[in-house]
Amino acid sequence: MTSPARFIYNRSEGSKDRMIEKKALRELVARLGKDKVFSEAEYLLAYSYDATGLEYLPDAVVFAESEADVEAVITLCRRHSLPLVPRGAGVGYTGGALAVRGGVVLVFTRMNRILKVDSGDLLAVVEPGVVTSDLQAAAEKIGLFYPPDPASLKTSTIGGNVAENAGGPRCFKYGVTGNYVLGLDAYLMSGEKIRLGTETIKNVAGYDLKSLLIGSEGTLAVVTRVTLRLLPLPPRRLLFRVDFASLADGARFVQRIIQAHVQPAVLEFMDRSSLAAVHAYQRLPLGDRVRAAVLVEIDGSRAEVDEREARFREQVEKAAPVHWERAETAAEQETLWETRRAISPAIAKLKPRKINEDIVVPGGRIPEMVEFIDRLAAEHDLCIVLFGHFGDGNIHTNLMVDPGDAEEMKRAGTVLDRIFKRVVEMGGAISGEHGIGLSKKPFMSYQFSPVELELFRRIKAVFDPDNLLNPGKIF
Amino acid sequence: MTSPARFIYNRSEGSKDRMIEKKALRELVARLGKDKVFSEAEYLLAYSYDATGLEYLPDAVVFAESEADVEAVITLCRRHSLPLVPRGAGVGYTGGALAVRGGVVLVFTRMNRILKVDSGDLLAVVEPGVVTSDLQAAAEKIGLFYPPDPASLKTSTIGGNVAENAGGPRCFKYGVTGNYVLGLDAYLMSGEKIRLGTETIKNVAGYDLKSLLIGSEGTLAVVTRVTLRLLPLPPRRLLFRVDFASLADGARFVQRIIQAHVQPAVLEFMDRSSLAAVHAYQRLPLGDRVRAAVLVEIDGSRAEVDEREARFREQVEKAAPVHWERAETAAEQETLWETRRAISPAIAKLKPRKINEDIVVPGGRIPEMVEFIDRLAAEHDLCIVLFGHFGDGNIHTNLMVDPGDAEEMKRAGTVLDRIFKRVVEMGGAISGEHGIGLSKKPFMSYQFSPVELELFRRIKAVFDPDNLLNPGKIF
Numbered sequence: 001m002t003s004p005a006r007f008i009y010n011r012s013e014g015s016k017d018r019m020i021e022k023k024a025l026r027e028l029v030a031r032l033g034k035d036k037v038f039s040e041a042e043y044l045l046a047y048s049y050d051a052t053g054l055e056y057l058p059d060a061v062v063f064a065e066s067e068a069d070v071e072a073v074i075t076l077c078r079r080h081s082l083p084l085v086p087r088g089a090g091v092g093y094t095g096g097a098l099a100v101r102g103g104v105v106l107v108f109t110r111m112n113r114i115l116k117v118d119s120g121d122l123l124a125v126v127e128p129g130v131v132t133s134d135l136q137a138a139a140e141k142i143g144l145f146y147p148p149d150p151a152s153l154k155t156s157t158i159g160g161n162v163a164e165n166a167g168g169p170r171c172f173k174y175g176v177t178g179n180y181v182l183g184l185d186a187y188l189m190s191g192e193k194i195r196l197g198t199e200t201i202k203n204v205a206g207y208d209l210k211s212l213l214i215g216s217e218g219t220l221a222v223v224t225r226v227t228l229r230l231l232p233l234p235p236r237r238l239l240f241r242v243d244f245a246s247l248a249d250g251a252r253f254v255q256r257i258i259q260a261h262v263q264p265a266v267l268e269f270m271d272r273s274s275l276a277a278v279h280a281y282q283r284l285p286l287g288d289r290v291r292a293a294v295l296v297e298i299d300g301s302r303a304e305v306d307e308r309e310a311r312f313r314e315q316v317e318k319a320a321p322v323h324w325e326r327a328e329t330a331a332e333q334e335t336l337w338e339t340r341r342a343i344s345p346a347i348a349k350l351k352p353r354k355i356n357e358d359i360v361v362p363g364g365r366i367p368e369m370v371e372f373i374d375r376l377a378a379e380h381d382l383c384i385v386l387f388g389h390f391g392d393g394n395i396h397t398n399l400m401v402d403p404g405d406a407e408e409m410k411r412a413g414t415v416l417d418r419i420f421k422r423v424v425e426m427g428g429a430i431s432g433e434h435g436i437g438l439s440k441k442p443f444m445s446y447q448f449s450p451v452e453l454e455l456f457r458r459i460k461a462v463f464d465p466d467n468l469l470n471p472g473k474i475f
Numbered sequence: 476m477t478s479p480a481r482f483i484y485n486r487s488e489g490s491k492d493r494m495i496e497k498k499a500l501r502e503l504v505a506r507l508g509k510d511k512v513f514s515e516a517e518y519l520l521a522y523s524y525d526a527t528g529l530e531y532l533p534d535a536v537v538f539a540e541s542e543a544d545v546e547a548v549i550t551l552c553r554r555h556s557l558p559l560v561p562r563g564a565g566v567g568y569t570g571g572a573l574a575v576r577g578g579v580v581l582v583f584t585r586m587n588r589i590l591k592v593d594s595g596d597l598l599a600v601v602e603p604g605v606v607t608s609d610l611q612a613a614a615e616k617i618g619l620f621y622p623p624d625p626a627s628l629k630t631s632t633i634g635g636n637v638a639e640n641a642g643g644p645r646c647f648k649y650g651v652t653g654n655y656v657l658g659l660d661a662y663l664m665s666g667e668k669i670r671l672g673t674e675t676i677k678n679v680a681g682y683d684l685k686s687l688l689i690g691s692e693g694t695l696a697v698v699t700r701v702t703l704r705l706l707p708l709p710p711r712r713l714l715f716r717v718d719f720a721s722l723a724d725g726a727r728f729v730q731r732i733i734q735a736h737v738q739p740a741v742l743e744f745m746d747r748s749s750l751a752a753v754h755a756y757q758r759l760p761l762g763d764r765v766r767a768a769v770l771v772e773i774d775g776s777r778a779e780v781d782e783r784e785a786r787f788r789e790q791v792e793k794a795a796p797v798h799w800e801r802a803e804t805a806a807e808q809e810t811l812w813e814t815r816r817a818i819s820p821a822i823a824k825l826k827p828r829k830i831n832e833d834i835v836v837p838g839g840r841i842p843e844m845v846e847f848i849d850r851l852a853a854e855h856d857l858c859i860v861l862f863g864h865f866g867d868g869n870i871h872t873n874l875m876v877d878p879g880d881a882e883e884m885k886r887a888g889t890v891l892d893r894i895f896k897r898v899v900e901m902g903g904a905i906s907g908e909h910g911i912g913l914s915k916k917p918f919m920s921y922q923f924s925p926v927e928l929e930l931f932r933r934i935k936a937v938f939d940p941d942n943l944l945n946p947g948k949i950f
Contacts, residue, residue: 447680
């Protein structure tokens, strides 16, 4: 994955003036101590990449352990005009945590304390380096629930989730990360601290800068503390897999269960391509007639789940699917989830590289979009695997390619371009979960007008006039 | 309520150069037609005030009927450097819709079409002048639910709700207006249109300008269309009133039902002062020992409500209140709600004027805050009536005063100042529902640092560099 030649290339591209950085580095070490500041090659290499496959070498890696550390790093970066790139677990899909112009990568994994989980006020206060599943576990221990569930939840951090406004399968019922953020403490590149939001659900004083920071991909301010809303933990969950002869049948079924007010927490779909890959990978038979699968999770109290299951089964009977199954125990549910989670390793076998997009279209138009993409794939001789979140219109679109095949890469570019244009025509969004970062910058002008893009740039300048904080991202 | 002398005073204060405005007015009429543009005294008077009791005379009142009208008014205001003040129903508590510097009041009550209510994608698309309860009725007709319920819902508009990020009793379970806004179409003062958000729950492309506009009190852009998320309508509701010997007892009870995961939709409280006023007003006896009442609404499906009621009753038994009652039918529930809604007319009898604040503190600290305010009221010989939303810490704080009594007004000012300072010390917010507008400007520096206030000003300048859109509000 790491090629030294590539690093050197990127390094020289990223940062020109090595003398200034040497001085900055000495000051960083003097200020923070040797155990937090690293410029050895192995550290620079280890923090040069994320899940995009892109690599950019920083000049230094700093592990913050406190707000004072963050403030010190900001002050030094400003003084030396060094780019500063905040980084959580570094598992992003769009390059948000990459030091494209060199500078300091500020890693938050050591600021991972859960400061409070409060069952009276239903909230948690955490440092940004807390791993999402650790917060979920801490909440569950006292009967509470932190719903956002990005696929990366066992590695990704709350800070990263806030930076990308992370979603996940449960967002249809529960909303995205931003719906749970009550307050943020953050530092501006001026070194000044701001406190946004409160510990309360209601707060309408001043402009909502908290929401502006959520999803801003670490380009406006450096978040050092997050206050999150929690819910009571639903005591019961049921999971179903329903197989259909076409994705259109699956989509009609989904519309029906939405209209029957089943209110599922999860409404996932796998199309023919992902089912084929997963069943081959898991060496499981796949019925001839199965062309789409829908995963449905119902959660709530015991009586509530019973009632919703009854409504759900009525719709299953009406829809007459090819096959369906029900998972009651945790082990049964895990087996069903395994199929969904096996998509990534399964399709990794298909081609050397995955171009991983997360387009969004209005829920009702998923079959139309999937058909459009299937046709494009056939026309341009590409392998495209689709799966995603039916409830919220989020289609994970994986173009499986070989970077060594220039001709194929070119065709992939053409197809991607047409997909993004179609998404915007349908009133959708070019990213539902992963953000823009580096990899989707070229498509921003499809979704946003020049006026809107100019507003983004001017807001960036309000927060970070010298463009030092995570530069080169979004626009 | 309207004093001509006062209007003339305000008018001369608001706008100096009458010649320019005459020309602007002629152009407005030429462009929009006589039936949309008014400068007759009765119109200017009718649109000069809101629920604050403050009055400012505009130079013209324009009733927009389309986006083209809005664009035309913006263009003319910019050309003539005239302030533009968007206005919904004009029922705000903080002066957000008042033309403090004269100019054009742009009224949205004619743009009141519900363009779509979609039971498949669970959303509605509306013009900003739609009255909130009209949208709720349209949604309920097809089994859907628009949860935000500001007390003004029968008069206030969706546009006004978005401008103030309106709350209401149900926000504890369901969140505020902003949690339901999927997309906004709006015009900048440059005359350019922006489209923010999508018809989808997930959308992480670019900065979240949609959320920035929500609660910005009409100071950043003029909203012309709103896409709102809907939920399935809960088929059943139960309402309870539980009376306690002290507010602290009530608070403990509320904490217990939160921890028992009753998940009520509504958790209202009335303190001794509001109970006394309402019971006197309704000529109902109030038990000697009753010092606080808690209103609890449980909603959901039949089985769900049964289950939650059982958990709720367990807590009622443990808490041993002075008295409690249960309302099952709509009529019974209406009677209980009547008491809560009668607070405003009841306390209006106490004094000529109500200074109506909506402070927020963390839920668990309500009894402490109420005690603090009671002590202040006694020390400064003031009548202060308290009620509010227990679940989300929102305390409606009504200082009942006589504007003719300069001494009392001065004492009220002193007390208000101390209340806001205490709110901020407790980590709360100076406004939970009403916004800042004019009346809370003096207290912004209590909640926000100079750095944060400067960010607000610079964001305002990004959107409206000439400060023509609803000037003089927030800061």
